[in-house]
Amino acid sequence: MLNTRRSRVRALGGVAMAAVVAGIGAVTFNASAATVASPAAPAPFGPEARSVKIPLIAEAIRPPAGSRPIGAYVVVNGTQNYTCVVPDGATVGAFTGKSTPEAQLLGTGGRIHHFAGPSWQSTRDQSLVTAGSPITSAREGTIPELRLTVLTHTGKGILDKADYINRLLTSGGVAPTTSCAKDEVKKVPYGAVYVFWDAPAV
Structure with a gap:
């Protein structure tokens, strides 16, 4: 028992x-x-808007704690453009300089044009931001993921509250490894998801 x-x-x-x-x-x-x-992106609104899921974000490039996503956009047609750099005294060069983006993005706030600066401008309301101070997170065989700090704002609209921008889930866009002639430009297709963040006030 x-x-x-x-x-x-x-x-x-x-x-x-x-x-x-x-x-x-x-x-x-x-x-x-x-x-x-990752937090959910805001619901799409207005003409041409579409839902875009925010990918996982590497710790090194996450926005500050408490940041709120104000938009997520996918590249629907884009290139990273490289200009040939020829050293003094040489006859051939290489694509060793920084690239310039040229892309159309589509997402929660409709269409955004991404171009040199780097700059992003809403085609709906013309609000525009430029950004810099990139922090990178490497991805094998493609251009890196990034976190950029917004430096300037122009106009009122869907981008006027953006403080940080992530470039995520990148594909393609890597500089050619071939030799080149002076001022030759190569346009390399790429893909990415861009997320715009409103950071908490300090």
Whole structure:
């Protein structure tokens, strides 16, 4: 009888311990997921708007804590443009300089034109931002992901609250490795998702 009672106690203890372990595992999983999950992009609005999911963001290029996404856009047609650099005294050069973007983006606020600066301008309301101070996160075989700080704002509209911009889920856009002639330009197709963030006031 005593042995039977002890067995029941052990069994109940094992069940309780399993429940505790399972509970801890769930909490740990949820906490881990929260540290890597991206917030939802705002709902699309207006002509040509479309929903774009925000990809996972590498820790090194995340916007400041508390930042709110104000728009997410995907490249529908874009190139990274490289100009040949020829050293003094040489007859051939290489595409070693920085690229200039030329892209059309489509997303939650309609269309955005991305061009040299780098600059982004809404085709709906003409609001425009330029950005710099890039922080990079490498992706194999493609141009890196980025976080940029918005430097200037022009006009009122869907971009006027942007403080940071992420370039995520990049593909293509890598500089050619071939030799080239002076002033030769190569346009290399690329893809990416751009996310605009409104950072909390300090």
